[in-house]
Amino acid sequence: MNxxxxxxxxxxxxxxxxxAYEALRDYLAAIHSHFRNSEGYEEITADIEARxxxxxxxxxxxxxxxxxxxxxxxxxIMGTPEVFEAEGxxxxxxxxxxxxxxxxxxxxxxxxxxxxxxxxxxxxLGGVCSGLAAYLGIExxxxxxxxxxxxxxxxGFGIPLYxxxxxxxxxxxxxxxxxxxxxxxxxxxxxxxxxEEEMSQLSKRVSEFAEELGKEDWGGKKKSGRQRx
Amino acid sequence: xxIENAIAQMRKGVLELCILGIISKGEAYPxxxxxxxxxxxxxxxxxxLYPLLTRLxxxxxxxxxxxESTSGPPRKYYHITPKGREFLNQLLLNWNGLVHAVEESTRxxxxxxxxxE
Numbered sequence: 001m002n003x004x005x006x007x008x009x010x011x012x013x014x015x016x017x018x019x020a021y022e023a024l025r026d027y028l029a030a031i032h033s034h035f036r037n038s039e040g041y042e043e044i045t046a047d048i049e050a051r052x053x054x055x056x057x058x059x060x061x062x063x064x065x066x067x068x069x070x071x072x073x074x075x076x077i078m079g080t081p082e083v084f085e086a087e088g089x090x091x092x093x094x095x096x097x098x099x100x101x102x103x104x105x106x107x108x109x110x111x112x113x114x115x116x117x118x119x120x121x122x123x124x125l126g127g128v129c130s131g132l133a134a135y136l137g138i139e140x141x142x143x144x145x146x147x148x149x150x151x152x153x154x155x156g157f158g159i160p161l162y163x164x165x166x167x168x169x170x171x172x173x174x175x176x177x178x179x180x181x182x183x184x185x186x187x188x189x190x191x192x193x194x195x196e197e198e199m200s201q202l203s204k205r206v207s208e209f210a211e212e213l214g215k216e217d218w219g220g221k222k223k224s225g226r227q228r229x
Numbered sequence: 230x231x232i233e234n235a236i237a238q239m240r241k242g243v244l245e246l247c248i249l250g251i252i253s254k255g256e257a258y259p260x261x262x263x264x265x266x267x268x269x270x271x272x273x274x275x276x277x278l279y280p281l282l283t284r285l286x287x288x289x290x291x292x293x294x295x296x297e298s299t300s301g302p303p304r305k306y307y308h309i310t311p312k313g314r315e316f317l318n319q320l321l322l323n324w325n326g327l328v329h330a331v332e333e334s335t336r337x338x339x340x341x342x343x344x345x346e
Contacts, residue, residue, distance in 0.1 A: 087273060
């Protein structure tokens with residue numbers, strides 16, 4: 001199951017999966033920040049949005065909902081700001097930062113500080129410790145976990161503290177949450193990286209699940225993996 | 230100096246000429262323009278084209294009309310203006326001069342390569 005979101009893209013209404021929405025939003029943010037200081041900024045971005053809407057319509061066919069695949073395909077056709085810079089715009093025009101050299105200037109230039117999330121990819125219980133480790137910049141969450149255990153054993157209130165954090169700290173659900181958790185800048189290439197990681201994890205889970213099915217053919221039950229549209 | 234950069238610069242230089250050339254054949258929708266440019270390996274992604282079209286339009290070399298589309302909102306179809314045609318002719322003249330210059334300055338190389346074959 002997946003939550004969906006209603007959007008208006010280039011004057012057309014779409015129903016879009018939440019993860020696909022996040023990816024699209026981040027992509028458009030990168031596009032807008034790339035063209036912000038270009039002549040005709042509004043027209044360029046409106047043209048791009050209208051064309052993305054059209055690409056979605058084409059790749060959806062009779063489906064009702066825009067999925068991550070549709071977004072990825074549209075981004076592949078439209079390209080990222082890094083590619084525009086390489087093949088289209090001459091260095092003399094358009095670009096916002098005169099200080100930005102080829103490589104540095106190609107990245108959208110906003111950066112988020114780290115935010116505290118629970119890390120669903122690396123969890124023993126609720127992912128609190130690995131999220132804390134990412135927040136504090138500690139490479140291996142084992143140290144945070146050990147600290148929690150020691151704290152509890154030495155008579156501290158480690159267990160209630162963990163439970164409170166579990167409740168109040170949100171889980172890093174989307175690609176941009178995960179980037180914010182690690183303190184990486186949110187841009188299209190990073191989002192792409194996260195999505196790729198997610199896809200490979202998903203396929204790993206599927207093959208593990210398939211293996212397990214093979215082993216326990218006589219009715220071993222396993223909780224089914226997250227279902228995706 | 231990287232060969233990729235040098236090639237990219239050459240391609241960028243002729244992009245405007247090619248876009249004007251394609252549109253001078255008749256009204257064109259951006260994705261049709263893209264198809265021709267992709268075949269010629271001049272650009273790979275569509276996003277490159279939109280800022281260029283806007284710039285050429287703002288310079289008065291192109292204009293567009295809105296046309297209803299069967300699948301969705303109206304589309305912008307671009308056509309060349311008289312000013313754009315004049316501009317294109319000037320570019321072409323210069324291009325022919327450049328082709329000539331390149332041929333002249335590399336003739337001996339081209340002869341050697343064909344000798345080797």
